[in-house]
Amino acid sequence: MKVRVLYRGQTKELEFEKDRVSAGEILRALHLSKEYAFVVKDDEVLDDKDHIKDGEEVRVINAISGG
Protein backbone atom coordinates (compact mmCIF):
# COMPACT_ATOMS: atom_id res chain seq x y z
CA MET A 1 0.00 0.00 0.00
CA LYS A 2 0.98 3.60 -0.46
CA VAL A 3 0.51 6.60 1.83
CA ARG A 4 1.12 10.17 0.79
CA VAL A 5 2.86 12.09 3.55
CA LEU A 6 3.14 15.85 3.78
CA TYR A 7 6.28 16.46 5.79
CA ARG A 8 8.04 19.80 6.35
CA GLY A 9 6.57 21.38 3.25
CA GLN A 10 7.27 18.41 0.96
CA THR A 11 5.17 15.46 -0.16
CA LYS A 12 6.66 11.99 0.13
CA GLU A 13 5.15 8.67 -0.84
CA LEU A 14 5.72 5.82 1.59
CA GLU A 15 5.22 2.18 0.58
CA PHE A 16 4.32 -0.61 2.99
CA GLU A 17 3.96 -4.35 2.40
CA LYS A 18 0.47 -4.55 3.96
CA ASP A 19 -2.99 -3.00 3.60
CA ARG A 20 -3.05 -0.77 6.64
CA VAL A 21 -0.47 0.86 8.88
CA SER A 22 -0.62 2.60 12.22
CA ALA A 23 0.38 6.22 12.82
CA GLY A 24 3.29 4.90 14.87
CA GLU A 25 4.55 2.89 11.90
CA ILE A 26 4.44 6.01 9.70
CA LEU A 27 6.62 7.82 12.23
CA ARG A 28 9.07 4.91 12.41
CA ALA A 29 9.29 4.80 8.60
CA LEU A 30 10.44 8.43 8.75
CA HIS A 31 12.84 7.63 11.64
CA LEU A 32 10.84 9.82 14.00
CA SER A 33 9.61 9.17 17.52
CA LYS A 34 6.24 9.94 19.08
CA GLU A 35 8.18 11.81 21.73
CA TYR A 36 8.53 14.76 19.35
CA ALA A 37 6.40 14.03 16.29
CA PHE A 38 2.76 13.31 15.47
CA VAL A 39 0.54 12.36 12.55
CA VAL A 40 -2.48 14.36 11.39
CA LYS A 41 -5.29 13.05 9.16
CA ASP A 42 -8.28 15.15 8.09
CA ASP A 43 -7.26 17.82 10.58
CA GLU A 44 -7.28 15.34 13.49
CA VAL A 45 -4.27 14.35 15.56
CA LEU A 46 -3.95 10.57 15.36
CA ASP A 47 -3.20 8.27 18.24
CA ASP A 48 -0.18 5.99 17.86
CA LYS A 49 -2.41 3.01 17.16
CA ASP A 50 -4.87 4.70 14.77
CA HIS A 51 -4.76 3.23 11.28
CA ILE A 52 -4.18 4.67 7.85
CA LYS A 53 -5.50 2.87 4.77
CA ASP A 54 -4.13 2.54 1.25
CA GLY A 55 -4.19 5.77 -0.72
CA GLU A 56 -4.84 8.02 2.28
CA GLU A 57 -2.98 11.24 2.86
CA VAL A 58 -1.50 12.33 6.17
CA ARG A 59 0.59 15.18 7.49
CA VAL A 60 3.50 14.53 9.82
CA ILE A 61 4.63 17.27 12.18
CA ASN A 62 8.11 16.90 13.61
CA ALA A 63 8.54 19.30 16.50
CA ILE A 64 12.34 19.06 16.83
CA SER A 65 14.14 22.12 15.65
CA GLY A 66 17.78 23.04 15.73
CA GLY A 67 19.61 26.30 16.16
Add this chain to the structure above:
Amino acid sequence: MRRCLKCSAKSVVYLPQHRLALCKEHYLEWYLKRVEDTIKEFRMFDRTNRVLVAVSGGKDSLSLWDALLSLGYKMDGLYINLGIGHYSELSRKVCEEFAKSKKAVLHTVELEKDMASIPSLKEMEKRPVCSLCGQIKRYYLNRYARELGYEVIATGHNLDDETATLFSNTLSWQLEYLKRQYPVLSEGNGFVRKVKPLFKMSEKENALYAFLRGINFVEEECPFAEGASSVEYKRLLSQIEEKSPGTKLRFYTEFIRRVHPILKQEGGVPIGACSVCGEPTTSDVCSVCRLKARLSLGSSSSSPSS
Protein backbone atom coordinates in the same frame (compact mmCIF):
# COMPACT_ATOMS: atom_id res chain seq x y z
CA MET B 1 -9.19 4.74 23.08
CA ARG B 2 -8.09 7.21 25.71
CA ARG B 3 -10.64 9.63 27.11
CA CYS B 4 -10.21 13.22 28.27
CA LEU B 5 -9.58 13.38 31.99
CA LYS B 6 -11.82 16.44 32.29
CA CYS B 7 -14.83 15.64 30.11
CA SER B 8 -14.48 11.99 28.93
CA ALA B 9 -14.66 12.92 25.24
CA LYS B 10 -12.17 11.14 22.94
CA SER B 11 -8.76 12.57 23.79
CA VAL B 12 -6.52 14.02 21.09
CA VAL B 13 -3.44 14.47 23.21
CA TYR B 14 -1.71 12.15 25.65
CA LEU B 15 1.10 13.53 27.79
CA PRO B 16 3.00 10.61 29.36
CA GLN B 17 5.12 12.83 31.64
CA HIS B 18 1.93 14.16 33.26
CA ARG B 19 -0.10 10.94 32.71
CA LEU B 20 -2.69 13.19 31.16
CA ALA B 21 -5.10 12.54 28.28
CA LEU B 22 -7.05 15.57 27.05
CA CYS B 23 -9.49 16.59 24.34
CA LYS B 24 -8.72 19.62 22.16
CA GLU B 25 -10.62 22.11 24.29
CA HIS B 26 -9.12 20.91 27.57
CA TYR B 27 -5.62 20.65 26.14
CA LEU B 28 -5.70 24.30 25.10
CA GLU B 29 -7.05 25.22 28.54
CA TRP B 30 -4.33 23.16 30.26
CA TYR B 31 -1.62 24.77 28.10
CA LEU B 32 -2.72 28.35 28.83
CA LYS B 33 -2.96 27.65 32.54
CA ARG B 34 0.52 26.14 32.60
CA VAL B 35 1.98 29.17 30.80
CA GLU B 36 0.16 31.56 33.15
CA ASP B 37 1.34 29.62 36.22
CA THR B 38 4.94 29.71 34.97
CA ILE B 39 4.78 33.48 34.42
CA LYS B 40 3.45 33.97 37.95
CA GLU B 41 5.78 31.44 39.62
CA PHE B 42 8.86 33.21 38.27
CA ARG B 43 7.36 36.73 38.41
CA MET B 44 8.22 37.21 34.76
CA PHE B 45 5.89 40.16 34.09
CA ASP B 46 2.32 41.31 34.67
CA ARG B 47 -0.42 42.85 32.56
CA THR B 48 0.93 46.39 33.04
CA ASN B 49 4.34 45.59 31.48
CA ARG B 50 5.15 46.23 27.85
CA VAL B 51 6.52 42.95 26.55
CA LEU B 52 8.32 42.31 23.27
CA VAL B 53 8.21 38.76 21.95
CA ALA B 54 10.92 37.56 19.58
CA VAL B 55 9.17 35.75 16.72
CA SER B 56 10.79 33.53 14.12
CA GLY B 57 7.70 32.09 12.45
CA GLY B 58 8.24 28.73 14.15
CA LYS B 59 5.77 26.91 16.38
CA ASP B 60 7.33 28.00 19.68
CA SER B 61 7.42 31.76 19.24
CA LEU B 62 4.01 31.94 17.56
CA SER B 63 2.44 29.71 20.23
CA LEU B 64 3.96 32.00 22.85
CA TRP B 65 2.61 35.14 21.19
CA ASP B 66 -0.80 33.55 20.70
CA ALA B 67 -0.98 32.26 24.28
CA LEU B 68 0.08 35.56 25.83
CA LEU B 69 -2.42 37.52 23.76
CA SER B 70 -5.13 35.02 24.73
CA LEU B 71 -4.17 35.50 28.38
CA GLY B 72 -4.58 39.27 27.99
CA TYR B 73 -0.94 40.43 28.13
CA LYS B 74 0.34 43.46 26.19
CA MET B 75 2.63 41.96 23.62
CA ASP B 76 4.24 43.18 20.44
CA GLY B 77 6.48 41.11 18.19
CA LEU B 78 9.97 41.59 16.79
CA TYR B 79 11.07 39.70 13.71
CA ILE B 80 14.73 39.71 12.73
CA ASN B 81 15.15 39.07 9.02
CA LEU B 82 18.37 37.07 8.88
CA GLY B 83 18.48 37.06 5.09
CA ILE B 84 18.62 33.26 4.77
CA GLY B 85 17.01 33.03 1.31
CA HIS B 86 13.66 31.28 0.96
CA TYR B 87 13.60 30.27 4.64
CA SER B 88 13.71 33.88 5.85
CA GLU B 89 11.20 35.08 3.26
CA LEU B 90 8.72 32.40 4.31
CA SER B 91 9.29 33.11 8.02
CA ARG B 92 8.70 36.81 7.54
CA LYS B 93 5.47 36.21 5.66
CA VAL B 94 4.17 33.83 8.33
CA CYS B 95 4.97 36.33 11.13
CA GLU B 96 3.37 39.22 9.24
CA GLU B 97 0.21 37.22 8.57
CA PHE B 98 -0.03 36.14 12.19
CA ALA B 99 0.39 39.73 13.44
CA LYS B 100 -2.23 40.95 10.99
CA SER B 101 -4.74 38.30 12.03
CA LYS B 102 -4.32 39.31 15.69
CA LYS B 103 -4.15 43.06 14.93
CA ALA B 104 -0.84 43.03 16.79
CA VAL B 105 2.23 45.21 16.24
CA LEU B 106 5.21 43.54 14.55
CA HIS B 107 8.57 45.29 14.36
CA THR B 108 11.09 44.06 11.80
CA VAL B 109 14.88 44.32 11.76
CA GLU B 110 16.67 43.87 8.45
CA LEU B 111 20.02 42.32 9.29
CA GLU B 112 21.31 42.82 5.76
CA LYS B 113 20.71 46.58 5.97
CA ASP B 114 22.21 46.98 9.40
CA MET B 115 25.30 44.81 8.86
CA ALA B 116 25.11 41.77 6.56
CA SER B 117 22.97 38.67 6.09
CA ILE B 118 23.76 35.47 8.00
CA PRO B 119 25.00 33.68 4.82
CA SER B 120 27.58 36.41 4.17
CA LEU B 121 28.60 36.60 7.84
CA LYS B 122 29.04 32.83 7.82
CA GLU B 123 31.72 33.24 5.15
CA MET B 124 33.92 35.40 7.36
CA GLU B 125 33.46 33.56 10.64
CA LYS B 126 35.11 30.34 11.71
CA ARG B 127 32.81 29.44 14.59
CA PRO B 128 29.55 27.51 14.05
CA VAL B 129 26.95 29.64 12.31
CA CYS B 130 24.22 28.82 14.88
CA SER B 131 26.25 30.33 17.71
CA LEU B 132 27.02 33.43 15.63
CA CYS B 133 23.38 33.76 14.65
CA GLY B 134 22.24 33.32 18.25
CA GLN B 135 24.55 36.06 19.42
CA ILE B 136 23.38 38.45 16.71
CA LYS B 137 19.72 37.76 17.53
CA ARG B 138 20.31 38.43 21.25
CA TYR B 139 22.10 41.68 20.38
CA TYR B 140 19.33 43.09 18.16
CA LEU B 141 16.61 41.90 20.48
CA ASN B 142 18.10 43.77 23.42
CA ARG B 143 18.98 46.86 21.40
CA TYR B 144 15.54 47.21 19.82
CA ALA B 145 13.69 46.45 23.03
CA ARG B 146 15.67 49.25 24.72
CA GLU B 147 15.22 51.70 21.87
CA LEU B 148 11.50 51.00 21.60
CA GLY B 149 10.96 51.21 25.36
CA TYR B 150 9.94 47.63 26.19
CA GLU B 151 10.44 46.43 29.75
CA VAL B 152 10.57 42.71 29.06
CA ILE B 153 11.75 40.45 26.24
CA ALA B 154 10.01 37.08 25.93
CA THR B 155 11.42 34.24 23.85
CA GLY B 156 9.87 30.92 22.85
CA HIS B 157 12.59 28.67 24.29
CA ASN B 158 11.00 25.35 25.21
CA LEU B 159 11.87 22.49 27.55
CA ASP B 160 13.75 20.65 24.80
CA ASP B 161 15.86 23.73 23.96
CA GLU B 162 16.64 24.25 27.63
CA THR B 163 17.50 20.63 28.43
CA ALA B 164 19.64 20.26 25.28
CA THR B 165 21.56 23.41 26.25
CA LEU B 166 21.84 22.29 29.87
CA PHE B 167 23.10 18.88 28.76
CA SER B 168 25.66 20.43 26.42
CA ASN B 169 26.87 22.94 29.03
CA THR B 170 27.08 20.21 31.65
CA LEU B 171 29.07 17.87 29.41
CA SER B 172 31.83 20.47 29.25
CA TRP B 173 31.08 22.12 32.63
CA GLN B 174 30.62 25.56 31.16
CA LEU B 175 30.04 27.28 34.49
CA GLU B 176 29.68 30.77 33.02
CA TYR B 177 26.96 29.56 30.66
CA LEU B 178 25.28 27.47 33.36
CA LYS B 179 25.14 30.54 35.58
CA ARG B 180 23.11 32.37 32.94
CA GLN B 181 20.74 29.50 32.30
CA TYR B 182 17.58 30.55 34.12
CA PRO B 183 14.00 31.28 32.98
CA VAL B 184 14.32 34.93 34.05
CA LEU B 185 17.37 37.15 33.55
CA SER B 186 16.96 40.42 35.42
CA GLU B 187 17.29 43.82 33.85
CA GLY B 188 20.31 46.00 34.60
CA ASN B 189 23.73 46.90 33.14
CA GLY B 190 22.02 47.81 29.87
CA PHE B 191 20.12 44.54 29.63
CA VAL B 192 16.34 44.41 29.29
CA ARG B 193 14.71 41.68 31.43
CA LYS B 194 14.56 38.39 29.53
CA VAL B 195 12.03 35.64 30.18
CA LYS B 196 11.18 32.19 28.83
CA PRO B 197 7.52 31.52 29.65
CA LEU B 198 7.47 28.23 27.69
CA PHE B 199 10.43 26.60 29.39
CA LYS B 200 8.21 23.90 30.90
CA MET B 201 6.52 23.06 27.59
CA SER B 202 8.07 20.45 25.33
CA GLU B 203 8.49 21.04 21.62
CA LYS B 204 5.70 18.62 20.94
CA GLU B 205 3.38 20.40 23.37
CA ASN B 206 4.04 23.66 21.54
CA ALA B 207 3.56 22.07 18.13
CA LEU B 208 0.26 20.56 19.34
CA TYR B 209 -0.89 23.90 20.69
CA ALA B 210 0.00 25.66 17.43
CA PHE B 211 -1.69 22.97 15.35
CA LEU B 212 -4.87 22.84 17.47
CA ARG B 213 -5.13 26.63 17.47
CA GLY B 214 -4.88 26.64 13.68
CA ILE B 215 -1.69 28.72 13.69
CA ASN B 216 0.17 28.67 10.41
CA PHE B 217 3.83 28.17 11.36
CA VAL B 218 7.03 27.42 9.45
CA GLU B 219 7.84 23.72 9.67
CA GLU B 220 10.89 23.90 7.47
CA GLU B 221 14.20 23.93 9.26
CA CYS B 222 16.73 26.68 8.86
CA PRO B 223 19.13 25.27 6.21
CA PHE B 224 22.09 26.01 8.49
CA ALA B 225 20.65 24.10 11.46
CA GLU B 226 21.13 20.81 9.60
CA GLY B 227 23.30 18.55 11.72
CA ALA B 228 23.40 21.04 14.61
CA SER B 229 24.58 19.38 17.83
CA SER B 230 21.47 20.64 19.64
CA VAL B 231 19.32 18.39 17.42
CA GLU B 232 21.52 15.40 18.30
CA TYR B 233 21.16 16.13 22.01
CA LYS B 234 17.41 16.52 21.63
CA ARG B 235 17.15 13.12 19.98
CA LEU B 236 19.28 11.51 22.68
CA LEU B 237 17.26 13.07 25.48
CA SER B 238 14.00 12.02 23.83
CA GLN B 239 15.20 8.40 23.93
CA ILE B 240 15.73 8.68 27.68
CA GLU B 241 12.40 10.47 28.05
CA GLU B 242 10.61 7.69 26.21
CA LYS B 243 11.93 5.13 28.69
CA SER B 244 11.31 7.28 31.74
CA PRO B 245 8.79 10.06 31.16
CA GLY B 246 9.44 13.23 33.14
CA THR B 247 13.25 13.05 32.96
CA LYS B 248 13.68 16.26 30.94
CA LEU B 249 11.45 18.30 33.20
CA ARG B 250 13.21 16.96 36.28
CA PHE B 251 16.69 17.53 34.82
CA TYR B 252 15.94 21.19 34.16
CA THR B 253 13.71 22.15 37.10
CA GLU B 254 16.02 20.48 39.63
CA PHE B 255 18.97 22.29 38.06
CA ILE B 256 17.31 25.66 38.57
CA ARG B 257 16.10 24.71 42.04
CA ARG B 258 19.24 23.07 43.44
CA VAL B 259 22.27 23.92 41.34
CA HIS B 260 21.62 27.39 39.97
CA PRO B 261 21.45 29.07 43.43
CA ILE B 262 24.96 27.76 44.21
CA LEU B 263 26.41 28.93 40.90
CA LYS B 264 24.79 32.33 41.29
CA GLN B 265 26.65 33.07 44.55
CA GLU B 266 29.85 33.46 42.62
CA GLY B 267 29.85 36.94 41.06
CA GLY B 268 29.77 37.32 37.31
CA VAL B 269 32.16 39.06 34.94
CA PRO B 270 31.91 42.88 35.14
CA ILE B 271 29.75 44.38 32.38
CA GLY B 272 30.16 47.76 30.76
CA ALA B 273 28.77 49.59 27.75
CA CYS B 274 30.18 49.13 24.25
CA SER B 275 32.13 52.25 23.31
CA VAL B 276 30.64 52.16 19.81
CA CYS B 277 26.95 51.25 20.19
CA GLY B 278 26.33 51.43 23.96
CA GLU B 279 25.02 47.86 24.26
CA PRO B 280 26.22 45.81 27.25
CA THR B 281 29.51 43.96 26.83
CA THR B 282 32.39 42.56 28.85
CA SER B 283 34.99 44.20 26.60
CA ASP B 284 35.50 47.75 25.33
CA VAL B 285 33.80 47.11 21.98
CA CYS B 286 31.00 44.52 21.76
CA SER B 287 31.33 41.48 19.52
CA VAL B 288 28.73 42.68 17.01
CA CYS B 289 30.52 46.02 16.58
CA ARG B 290 33.81 44.15 16.14
CA LEU B 291 32.15 42.03 13.47
CA LYS B 292 30.85 45.19 11.78
CA ALA B 293 34.36 46.69 11.84
CA ARG B 294 35.74 43.59 10.12
CA LEU B 295 32.94 43.83 7.53
CA SER B 296 33.84 47.39 6.56
CA LEU B 297 37.57 46.52 6.48
CA GLY B 298 36.81 43.55 4.27
CA SER B 299 34.74 45.54 1.79
CA SER B 300 37.21 48.45 1.51
CA SER B 301 40.24 46.21 1.00
CA SER B 302 38.45 44.22 -1.67
CA SER B 303 37.25 47.30 -3.57
CA PRO B 304 39.43 48.12 -6.60
CA SER B 305 39.80 51.79 -5.69
CA SER B 306 41.70 51.16 -2.43
